[in-house]
Amino acid sequence: MNLHQRMIKVSKTMASRGFSNQTALFLIAIGYPLGLIGLAIIYSSVVQNTGGSPTVSQAKIVPNEQITEQTARSVIEEWWGVRSRIFASPYDAAAASDSVAAGPLWSDLNKVDGPVAWLKNNNQNYTYQETTIKQVVSFDSQHVTNPSIVVRVKYQDILSGPGIYRPSSNTANFKYIFAEEGGRWKIWNYEKV
Incomplete structure (x- = not known):
């Protein structure tokens, strides 16, 4: 039976x-x-x-794989999502830990005289109104340890605080460099190009 x-x-x-x-x-x-x-x-x-493209949560749990353009975009968008907690009250640089690797960007965010500390000490903050990838200019996944993507970004933000209100709007190219950390891809550094 x-x-x-x-x-x-x-x-x-x-x-x-x-x-x-x-x-x-x-x-x-x-x-x-x-x-x-x-x-x-x-x-x-x-x-x-399921053969669909990976989501942000899937990008987080797929370790030791070559970065894809979609994963790179997802990590960048995740970084953009936490900026308002970093560059405004509560000025929490640790909020970037899921999207920023231990590299130059992480060091800059956490140094005593870095931009986060300066904003906090001067009671100023950034409000992000729009940040959009308009175009992928180039994508280099062949560099195994630090792949990169250059994206054309449209952004609008406002720097405000006591006696200051400075809106800014621009479209520019940014190069994001990635590193694998803790089994997932994160931003190692970025720069305007």
Whole structure:
């Protein structure tokens, strides 16, 4: 008698006369792990069979792979998403830890006389109204340790604080250089080019 036939027999027995606490515990002890295993198998087959482009969360968990243009864009957009917490109150440079690798940008954000400290000490902040990638100018994934992307970016921001209100709007090219850290790609540095 296989497992399926035993489960049918148990189910018929339960339907005819109810079941004891011991039977209920047995079913839970056997059924719950089997159900979890089944769900894991289904989930992994769905993930493997979807051929779509990776999302930001997928980019985070795919270690030791060559960076793709989509992953590079996702990391840049993640960085842009945390800037308002870094360059304005609460001036939290650590908010960049998921998108910025230990490199020149990280050092600049965290140094005592860096831009974050300066803004905080002068009670000034940036408000980011728009930041959009208009075009990928070039993408170099052949440099294994530090691949890069050059993107044309349209941005609007406002520097404000006591006695200052300076809106800025521009379109410019920026080169983002990446490094793999903790099993995911992060920004190592960037510069206007």
